[in-house]
Amino acid sequence: MTDAPAATPRDQLIALVRDLAVVHGRVTLSSGKEADYYVDLRRATLHHRAAPLIGHLLLDLLEEAGLGTAEIDAVGGLTLGADPVATALLHAAASRGQDLDAFVVRKAGKAHGLQRRIEGPDVAGRRVVVVEDTSTTGGSAITAVEAVREAGGEVLAVATIVDRATGAREAIEALGVSYHHLLDLTDLGLA
Numbered sequence: 198m199t200d201a202p203a204a205t206p207r208d209q210l211i212a213l214v215r216d217l218a219v220v221h222g223r224v225t226l227s228s229g230k231e232a233d234y235y236v237d238l239r240r241a242t243l244h245h246r247a248a249p250l251i252g253h254l255l256l257d258l259l260e261e262a263g264l265g266t267a268e269i270d271a272v273g274g275l276t277l278g279a280d281p282v283a284t285a286l287l288h289a290a291a292s293r294g295q296d297l298d299a300f301v302v303r304k305a306g307k308a309h310g311l312q313r314r315i316e317g318p319d320v321a322g323r324r325v326v327v328v329e330d331t332s333t334t335g336g337s338a339i340t341a342v343e344a345v346r347e348a349g350g351e352v353l354a355v356a357t358i359v360d361r362a363t364g365a366r367e368a369i370e371a372l373g374v375s376y377h378h379l380l381d382l383t384d385l386g387l388a
């Protein structure tokens with residue numbers, strides 16, 4: 198008797214995202230648009246098995262795109278969905294003995310304390326990948342790209358876990374930034 202081949206990390210993540218995060222039903226999205234399903238990636242990015250898979254698979258994806266830790270200094274995006282994605286990448290890189298910082302872009306600037314829009318190690322003069330949990334219009338990622346540029350960082354790419362194939366790629370590439378995603382609607386049985 199031969200054993201069934203072990204599921205790859207990518208297959209494991211797909212199964213987890215399908216189980217944990219895909220919700221069917223009418224929803225209003227961040228952009229105000231309506232949709233028949235929602236992918237609540239927070240249920241995966243904050244899950245004990247899914248989060249480490251996300252960190253390693255995204256790090257592999259970035260490396261394959263020539264955006265490994267030799268080429269980039271930091272990852273981060275618009276709070277809140279992007280936050281656990283950025284820290285998953287930081288920890289995946291650290292587990293490989295590689296240095297990668299994370300940052301958080303606030304939705305609104307903070308009026309007290311140091312009044313920073315971007316929290317974490319400074320992005321000024323550094324090469325950055327903006328991350329997302331999922332992208333619909335790309336508006337949230339674009340907000341983060343603009344905030345990093347305003348703070349003096351260089352945005353090389355945007356990377357998201359799930360691309361909903363609703364215009365994010367085109368909107369982001371129009372900024373002169375490459376766009377990468379780990380999973381698509383076919384992977385999640387939504388196409």
Ligand SMILES: O=P(O)(O)OC[C@H]1O[C@H](OP(=O)(O)OP(=O)(O)O)[C@H](O)[C@@H]1O
Binds near residue numbers: 228275276365
């Ligand atoms: O590509 P877009 O049209 O911008 O949509 C995708 C964004 O919507 C969700 O965030 P949401 O605005 O619900 O906020 P949250 O991250 O604070 O939950 C999601 O986490 C993405 O950031």
Ligand SMILES: O=C(O)c1cc(=O)[nH]c(=O)[nH]1
Binds near residue numbers: 227333
């Ligand atoms: O566009 C959004 O707001 C959105 C879509 C989705 O599938 N998941 C999510 O968290 N936000």
